[in-house]
Amino acid sequence: MNANEKYAVVAKDLTRKFGAFTAVDHVSFSVSRGEIFGFLGANGAGKTTTIRMMCGLLLPTSGSALVAGFDVFTQAEQIKQHIGYMSQRFSLYEDLTVLENIEFYGGIYGLSRKQIRRKSRELLAYLKLEDRANTVTAELPLGLKQRMALSTALLHDPEIIFLDEPTSGVDPDSRRQFWLLIYELAARGKTVFVTTHFMDEAEYCQRVSIMQEGRIIELDSPQNLKEKYKSESMQSVFLKAIGEESS
Amino acid sequence: MQRLLYLIQKEFRQIRRERMFVGIIFIMPIFQLILLGFAITTDIKNVSMVLVDEDHSAFSRKVEESFAVTTAFRYLGAVQNVEQAKQRIKKGEAQLAVVIPYHFERDVKSGKSPGMLILIDGVDGNSAGVIAAYVGRVAERLQKTWLPKSGLSPIQIKNLHLTELRTRMIYNPNLKSVDNIVPGILAILIIIITSFLTGMSIVREKEIGTLEQLMVTPLRNWELLAGKIIPMIAVVFLLLNVGILAAGLIFGLWIKGNLFSLYALALLFSLSGLSLGVFVSTISQTQQQAMFFAWFFMIFSILLSGFFIPIENMPPLIQLITYLNPVRYFMIVIREIYLKGTPIIYLWQQALAMTVFGIVMFVLAGLRFQKRLG
Numbered sequence: 149m150n151a152n153e154k155y156a157v158v159a160k161d162l163t164r165k166f167g168a169f170t171a172v173d174h175v176s177f178s179v180s181r182g183e184i185f186g187f188l189g190a191n192g193a194g195k196t197t198t199i200r201m202m203c204g205l206l207l208p209t210s211g212s213a214l215v216a217g218f219d220v221f222t223q224a225e226q227i228k229q230h231i232g233y234m235s236q237r238f239s240l241y242e243d244l245t246v247l248e249n250i251e252f253y254g255g256i257y258g259l260s261r262k263q264i265r266r267k268s269r270e271l272l273a274y275l276k277l278e279d280r281a282n283t284v285t286a287e288l289p290l291g292l293k294q295r296m297a298l299s300t301a302l303l304h305d306p307e308i309i310f311l312d313e314p315t316s317g318v319d320p321d322s323r324r325q326f327w328l329l330i331y332e333l334a335a336r337g338k339t340v341f342v343t344t345h346f347m348d349e350a351e352y353c354q355r356v357s358i359m360q361e362g363r364i365i366e367l368d369s370p371q372n373l374k375e376k377y378k379s380e381s382m383q384s385v386f387l388k389a390i391g392e393e394s395s
Numbered sequence: 396m397q398r399l400l401y402l403i404q405k406e407f408r409q410i411r412r413e414r415m416f417v418g419i420i421f422i423m424p425i426f427q428l429i430l431l432g433f434a435i436t437t438d439i440k441n442v443s444m445v446l447v448d449e450d451h452s453a454f455s456r457k458v459e460e461s462f463a464v465t466t467a468f469r470y471l472g473a474v475q476n477v478e479q480a481k482q483r484i485k486k487g488e489a490q491l492a493v494v495i496p497y498h499f500e501r502d503v504k505s506g507k508s509p510g511m512l513i514l515i516d517g518v519d520g521n522s523a524g525v526i527a528a529y530v531g532r533v534a535e536r537l538q539k540t541w542l543p544k545s546g547l548s549p550i551q552i553k554n555l556h557l558t559e560l561r562t563r564m565i566y567n568p569n570l571k572s573v574d575n576i577v578p579g580i581l582a583i584l585i586i587i588i589t590s591f592l593t594g595m596s597i598v599r600e601k602e603i604g605t606l607e608q609l610m611v612t613p614l615r616n617w618e619l620l621a622g623k624i625i626p627m628i629a630v631v632f633l634l635l636n637v638g639i640l641a642a643g644l645i646f647g648l649w650i651k652g653n654l655f656s657l658y659a660l661a662l663l664f665s666l667s668g669l670s671l672g673v674f675v676s677t678i679s680q681t682q683q684q685a686m687f688f689a690w691f692f693m694i695f696s697i698l699l700s701g702f703f704i705p706i707e708n709m710p711p712l713i714q715l716i717t718y719l720n721p722v723r724y725f726m727i728v729i730r731e732i733y734l735k736g737t738p739i740i741y742l743w744q745q746a747l748a749m750t751v752f753g754i755v756m757f758v759l760a761g762l763r764f765q766k767r768l769g
Contacts, residue, residue: 203611205767224766225613233611237604243412244405255401256612301608 155214156181156308156339157202162211164197171197173362174211179341181307184334186353187343188386193359195343196236199312202341203233216308232298232306236313239297242286246277249285250300257304271299291322295329302333309333311342315349327352347383356382358389365389398614402622406596410626419588420630424638427580428645432573441707442526443469444491447480452500458511461537462493467529480514486741487727490516491526518734519575522705573646578733579702581638582725585631585661586668586696591689593627593672597764598685601676610766620761624669631665632658651736660728660739660746666753667721673760696722721752 157179164172172194179185187195200206202215204224213220216230240249250271254264272278275296277288285293294314302309311330315323327349330340342353350356350370357367366373366389370382377388410416446462448455463470471489474480480492494512496502502509513530517523600606609619635658643649650657671692679685698704699713700722706714717723724745731737739746 205607205610207767225615228611228613231611233608235604235607237607239604239608241405241409241605242603243409248405248408252401252405253612255404256398256609256614258398258613 154180156183157185157213157215157341159198159202159213160211162198162201162213163209164194164201164206165209170362172201172208175359175362175364176211177357177364177367179339181339182334182337183355184330184340184342184353186350186356187341187359188345188347188350188356188382189343189359190345190390194362195359196312198359199310199341199343203231203310204228229304230307232301232304232309234298234301234309234311234314236316240285240293240300243284245282245284246272246288246296247281249296250303253300254303259303267303271296271303275299289322291318291325294318294322295326298326298329306338308339308341311340313343313345315344315346323349347381347386350382350386358386360390399618399622399625402614402618403625406622406626407629410630416630419592420634421637423588424581424584424634425641425645427584428577428638428641431580432576432646441469442467442491442522442529443471443489443707444493445471445474445480445483445489447475447477447492447494448473449476449497450495450499454500454503455495458493458495458499458537461533465529465533477512477514484514484516485735485737487516487731490522491530493530518730519705522575574648574734575730577642577646577648578729579700579726581635581642582664582700582722582729583697583702584634584638585665585725586671586722587693588631588634589627589665589668590671590675590693591686592630593623593669594675594679594685594689595672595682596627597623597673597676598679598682601679602681614766616761616764616766619766620673620764623673627669627672628662628665631661631668635661648733650733652732653736653739656739656742657729657732660725660732660742660749663746663749663753664721664725664728667749667756670753670756670760673764674756677760677763696720699723700726702726718748721749721756724748724752 155178157177159178160176161174162172162176163170163174175194175198177185187198189195197206201208201220202213204215204220204227208220215227218224218226218230220227241252244252247268250268251264254267259267268281272281275292277292277296280288285296288296298311298314315326318326323346330342330352334340342349344350353370355367355369356373357364359365366385368376370385373385373389374380374382377385379385379388444462446459448459459473462468468491471483474483474492477492477494480489480494483489484492492514494514496510496512499509499511511534513527515523515526515530597606600609614622639650639654672689675685675688675692679688699706699709699717699720701717702722706717706723709717728742728745728749731742732739
């Protein structure tokens with residue numbers, strides 16, 4: 149098995165500057181297929197910039213990255229066929245109904261009418277939304293919207309899923325439900341790349357990296373990190389890691 | 396292609412659900428027509444004119460000279476006959492033709508009213524009225540300063556009128572300013588709607604985050620653009636027809652020329668507005684910004700279109716700048732087709748200019764509109 153097949157994402161010295169400001173500074177990491185990979189960091193640490201470069205939304209200033217075996221510099225469009233993406237901002241059309249949203253995203257991912265009908269049925273059943281299929285999305289509770297947004301971002305069955313703070317603003321129960329969905333995806337062999345600033349969520353990841361001021365300062369499994377920092381929780385690991393760096 | 400259809404379907408669903416669109420399509424044109432239709436008058440300089448001298452006498456040359464030296468007119472020279480003069484007006488090269496009839500000198504000398512024929516392009520009703528008044532003033536001056544020196548008796552002079560304003564308008568016969576303003580409003584509506592709505596609709600998706608979502612799908616750039624533009628064309632088409640109906644029902648002004656020519660050229664013109672909207676969306680992060688930028692461009696394109704202020708009245712430098720304004724061309728097109736019934740072949744220059752602007756602006760906007768952030 150060569151590196152390309154083992155890893156879903158490989159980044160090397162990835163850098164992005166905005167004018168004089170370096171948002172992401174020589175970041176390197178690899179994510180194995182089927183792994184849940186967490187990206188921790190305070191706001192402005194460079195998590196979102198990194199994830200956007202992975203998705204082909206932002207061109208890196210230097211360095212290299214392969215996503216699903218495609219180069220982020222030259223093959224951004226091929227990458228898009230193989231990834232699902234959900235940002236912290238809401239990605240559904242609130243003025244369309246649940247069914248119309250599914251139909252739309254299915255359509256632009258190139259699914260046939262038949263596939264869209266089948267997927268819609270599955271999805272509505274999974275989200276227990278059968279009787280609200282024709283409700284305008286704006287009327288759904290936030291947690292449900294978020295799970296629905298993730299589901300629509302996965303209509304084309306991508307191998308790699310990028311989630312940029314997917315659970316911000318959601319109540320704890322909805323967050324738990326959302327993570328159950330992430331686990332299911334990983335169990336089906338999907339690679340999940342998730343940024344968060346909820347430290348309890350970091351515990352659910354197989355490996356986490358901690359970012360500060362554009363650089364990765366730690367990258368290991370939560371277990372190893374807790375041992376290294378002699379901490380009980382990721383919360384204190386995070387605080388210690390960041391404190392150590394800045395002192 | 397399938398992806399594009401889904402995009403268009405989505406846009407139409409959103410438009411249908413958005414109450415604002417009903418107002419924009421049905422109420423806005425009617426209100427603007429009524430309000431602006433009665434509100435605007437204009438003033439004239441540099442009227443291009445030709446002259447037909449059938450008499451070739453000392454008197455007729457004197458008349459020619461006095462028109463040529465008047466600053467209000469730009470004298471383009473003499474033409475052979477009335478037919479040619481009409482042709483020049485029809486092509487839009489001249490706004491005024493003065494015809495000095497055969498036996499002009501003889502009639503004046505024998506004290507008969509000579510009956511000079513004055514042809515004025517009435518497409519722009521305000522201008523036409525003012526031009527007629529200018530012609531009257533030139534004639535009056537001739538009468539006062541020159542006739543007394545021409546050897547006629549004072550009684551003869553008193554009974555003589557060089558021009559008698561018995562105007563028969565060929566186009567826009569009633570010379571109503573409304574007739575001129577109304578097609579102009581339709582032109583303005585098209586540019587406003589295309590640029591504003593396209594810009595706002597893209598920026599709105601930026602604001603709510605769905606544009607970012609669309610950017611990570613395999614949608615191509617051109618599909619994303621076409622998916623925004625095609626529904627807007629449908630909206631504008633509907634609005635144009637509401638405007639045409641309203642103009643007919645409220646002002647009794649119905650289109651003289653070919654409706655399909657107007658549709659075709661309006662479509663060509665819309666391309667500039669749509670591209671402007673796309674461009675605005677690429678430089679705006681919020682709908683407020685988009686609104687501001689769109690207005691910034693809109694003010695210039697309306698003021699420099701010849702809608703309120705005739706372009707001939709502007710300083711030469713500004714006149715040159717108006718050539719960069721797509722609205723300028725469509726303003727001519729819609730007035731010509733609406734009021735004169737000018738066939739589309741005479742409007743090829745305007746059509747060409749709009750095509751060039753449409754394509755250049757579309758390409759530039761399309762290049763700026765990339766599936767990337769930052």
